[in-house]
Amino acid sequence: MGLFLFPLLVSLLAIKDVFENETLDKSKKIIWIIIVVLIPLIGAIIYFFFGKPKRL
16 A cells, blocks of 8 residues: 555645746656656656746
């Protein structure tokens, strides 16, 4: 059960973050959402490392 919930939770957090990210335009948001949905855990990890803006 936990092996199912962890990737689901991480993917939902990534999708929420994509929607709240004001630096991405609509087409990039759609692309990131498709990536996160089609490749749940890996897509979310890729988004958090490469798609999310860096904070100093």
